[in-house]
Amino acid sequence: MLKKEESVAESLRGVAPYMGLGIQLAVTITGMVLLGNWLDKEYDTKYWVWLFSIVGMGAGLYNFIKTVLDLEKKQKKKDGI
Numbered sequence: 001m002l003k004k005e006e007s008v009a010e011s012l013r014g015v016a017p018y019m020g021l022g023i024q025l026a027v028t029i030t031g032m033v034l035l036g037n038w039l040d041k042e043y044d045t046k047y048w049v050w051l052f053s054i055v056g057m058g059a060g061l062y063n064f065i066k067t068v069l070d071l072e073k074k075q076k077k078k079d080g081i
Helices: 002-019 021-043 048-079
Strands: none
Touching: 002 048, 021 048
């Protein structure tokens, strides 16, 4: 039984860095859309929500890709490749 628990814990440690990536991407995009929407309402404009949506998607994807590449580099270093 102890061996199985160690295996589960080891598996969770392996996937833990990846578990928050989707949430982080969604929060970045949603936050920028909400900011753009607020600016549109505050200053009676029409383009801020689109601009901040695009910036949010770009920033979110950049962070997502950067994090995945960093984690991959750490894994290769750990494996000695």
